[in-house]
Amino acid sequence: MGSLRIENVQKSFGKVEVLKGIDLAVEDGEFVVFVGPSGCGKSTLLRVIAGLEDATSGKVLIDGVNVVATPPAKRGIAMVFQTYALYPHLTVRDNMGLGLKQAGTPAAEIDKRIGIASSMLSLEPYLKRRPAELSGGQRQRVAIGRAVVREPKLFLFDEPLSNLDAALRVNTRLEIAQLHRRLKATMIYVTHDQVEAMTLADKIVVLNAGKIEQVGAPMELYNNPANEFVAGFIGSPKMNFVDGARLGEAQAKTIGVRPEHLSVSATSGAWKGTVVHAEHLGADTNLYLDCEKAGLVTARIFGVYNAEPGATLYATPDPTKTYRFDAEGRTIR
Amino acid sequence: MSRATSSPARLIGAHAVLIAYTVIALFPVLLIVMNSFKARNAIFRSPLTPPTPETFDPVGYTTVMAQGDFLLYFQNSLVVTVGSLFFVILFGAMAAFALSEYRFRGNTLTGLYLALGIMIPIRLGTVAILQLMVASGLVNTLTALILVYTAQGLPLCIFILSEFMKTVSDDLKNAGRIDGLSEYRIFFRLVLPLVRPAIATVAVFTMIPIWNDLWFPLILAPSEGTKTVTLGAQIFIGQFVTNWNAVLAALSLAILPVLVLYLIFSRQLIRGITSGAVK
Numbered sequence: 001m002g003s004l005r006i007e008n009v010q011k012s013f014g015k016v017e018v019l020k021g022i023d024l025a026v027e028d029g030e031f032v033v034f035v036g037p038s039g040c041g042k043s044t045l046l047r048v049i050a051g052l053e054d055a056t057s058g059k060v061l062i063d064g065v066n067v068v069a070t071p072p073a074k075r076g077i078a079m080v081f082q083t084y085a086l087y088p089h090l091t092v093r094d095n096m097g098l099g100l101k102q103a104g105t106p107a108a109e110i111d112k113r114i115g116i117a118s119s120m121l122s123l124e125p126y127l128k129r130r131p132a133e134l135s136g137g138q139r140q141r142v143a144i145g146r147a148v149v150r151e152p153k154l155f156l157f158d159e160p161l162s163n164l165d166a167a168l169r170v171n172t173r174l175e176i177a178q179l180h181r182r183l184k185a186t187m188i189y190v191t192h193d194q195v196e197a198m199t200l201a202d203k204i205v206v207l208n209a210g211k212i213e214q215v216g217a218p219m220e221l222y223n224n225p226a227n228e229f230v231a232g233f234i235g236s237p238k239m240n241f242v243d244g245a246r247l248g249e250a251q252a253k254t255i256g257v258r259p260e261h262l263s264v265s266a267t268s269g270a271w272k273g274t275v276v277h278a279e280h281l282g283a284d285t286n287l288y289l290d291c292e293k294a295g296l297v298t299a300r301i302f303g304v305y306n307a308e309p310g311a312t313l314y315a316t317p318d319p320t321k322t323y324r325f326d327a328e329g330r331t332i333r
Numbered sequence: 334m335s336r337a338t339s340s341p342a343r344l345i346g347a348h349a350v351l352i353a354y355t356v357i358a359l360f361p362v363l364l365i366v367m368n369s370f371k372a373r374n375a376i377f378r379s380p381l382t383p384p385t386p387e388t389f390d391p392v393g394y395t396t397v398m399a400q401g402d403f404l405l406y407f408q409n410s411l412v413v414t415v416g417s418l419f420f421v422i423l424f425g426a427m428a429a430f431a432l433s434e435y436r437f438r439g440n441t442l443t444g445l446y447l448a449l450g451i452m453i454p455i456r457l458g459t460v461a462i463l464q465l466m467v468a469s470g471l472v473n474t475l476t477a478l479i480l481v482y483t484a485q486g487l488p489l490c491i492f493i494l495s496e497f498m499k500t501v502s503d504d505l506k507n508a509g510r511i512d513g514l515s516e517y518r519i520f521f522r523l524v525l526p527l528v529r530p531a532i533a534t535v536a537v538f539t540m541i542p543i544w545n546d547l548w549f550p551l552i553l554a555p556s557e558g559t560k561t562v563t564l565g566a567q568i569f570i571g572q573f574v575t576n577w578n579a580v581l582a583a584l585s586l587a588i589l590p591v592l593v594l595y596l597i598f599s600r601q602l603i604r605g606i607t608s609g610a611v612k
Contacts, residue, residue: 052507073513085504089526099512146508158504 002153009058036207078147252324269314369581393582406565417482425490450488
């Protein structure tokens with residue numbers, strides 16, 4: 001059980017407003033990802049939910065109860081940190097059991113829960129070790145295990161994969177996704193990496209400058225971005241933005257086309273341009289074209305495409321998949 | 334040392350400088366210890382020669398042991414030093430934790446106020462301190478010394494430790510809070526072990542001036558029962574006659590306890606257990 005409602009939460013540090021009135025509802029069992037550029041307030045929002053930071057105003061309700069005045073340990077939450085934050089002087093077993101011990105759980109129950117969590121995360125061989133004797137990936141698994149044993153209403157993840165190398169990041173991401181499926185628990189996950197957001201989330205919350213830009217399922221954000229910011233933030237490589245006036249579009253300030261929705265031809269097309277750089281990734285090729293009409297655009301072509309820098313190519317946007325934005329950056333539907 | 338970064342000439346040069354410094358630093362100590370084992374005549378005739386069978390004379394040590402109650406002086410010095418050290422570290426670390434961890438109105442101002450003591454010598458307040466001790470009936474007690482030395486040691490301790498405590502990972506402290514640890518447990522169990530090397534540094538810097546101090550024992554606790562070693566050694570220095578054998582012997586003996594304390598703390602300086610807590 002674990003639903004979360006946030007009502008008009010504001011937070012300022014001195015004169016700096018970090019959160020400018022956040023409203024959000026998270027249903028029981030949902031995996032919600034907060035995503036946004038650094039400094040957008042996503043970590044602060046998570047810390048407000050955890051109770052590590054007091055909101056300047058507003059309400060945080062967990063299972064319908066306002067927890068604004070409840071200390072973190074009594075909120076029924078567990079948190080996984082970017083830097084693992086394991087207790088250096090305790091063994092893996094004691095690291096996982098400390099929270100339960102503090103809450104006065106009987107020893108037999110603690111052992112049982114540690115047993116379940118450690119088998120789930122394949123940590124059994126390491127239970128007697130100290131954090132210093134573990135690798136980065138193992139440490140993060142212990143940190144996740146420490147959260148699992150508490151059987152919280154809410155799991156909070158604060159950029160848990162940022163300190164891991166690329167290969168481990170993919171593995172651990174998979175483990176977190178499986179964990180969510182098994183526990184069916186409510187999870188809130190903060191990241192600046194939109195790939196993590198797209199792959200893990202039931203629902204993505206895009207934050208920018210202390211405000212929610214859009215909330216929705218990953219594909220909804222990809223297909224129907226509410227504004228220019230979301231359109232640019234979701235999708236990799238980033239969406240191309242072209243000044244509307246240059247393309248002779250009267251109502252739209254900006255036109256957006258995703259790199260994968262540009263088709264390229266050597267003979268004819270809408271935008272003539274020269275190849276500035278080509279990135280060959282095997283499965284796909286990213287071409288950077290300097291177009292006469294549209295400026296520098298990125299085109300993503302599936303499979304191998306041989307293009308030398310300096311060559312002339314024509315790029316054509318898919319007309320059904322272009323986005324138009326007004327002067328305020330909102331999508332024109 | 335890798336061969337790529339060192340040439341024999343640089344190696345010799347560096348070691349020559351280090352050895353020269355070691356000799357300069359150790360020379361006075363060696364001189365004291367050496368002469369403390371010599372007869373009075375030999376001390377003045379050839380102060381730089383080590384004791385030979387002819388000049389060897391432990392009279393200094395026998396005098397020290399026989400005259401005055403040196404065991405008690407040692408005990409007093411130890412009580413005062415260890416006691417002050419304990420309170421300096423305890424209160425200093427707590428204040429440093431509060432300054433580095435909590436945001437509150439006047440945080441910077443409080444920090445500056447507490448650091449003021451580094452710049453203003455406590456001896457300027459001697460008269461007021463003496464009046465205070467007389468009024469509270471603490472003259473000629475070790476408590477008076479411990480109180481004064483605690484005040485003397487706190488500013489530097491707070492200054493150094495608050496800088497170090499800022500480097501302790503916030504995530505670790507927050508993990509403790511979520512696991513329901515009290516702020517005291519977070520402080521004692523998580524933060525203090527991680528700043529142990531800094532505490533050892535502070536301990537060494539605090540301990541040595543206290544052990545060597547003559548000023549406050551002389552003014553606040555000169556009675557026979559509360560004399561410290563440094564003050565006790567002064568009985569051999571007279572206006573007209575000075576018993577150099579005894580003075581040198583007393584000073585040599587006074588080096589030992591502080592050396593032991595230093596060795597204990599310097600082990601902590603080297604040992605760090607931070608690794609593995611956070612990346």
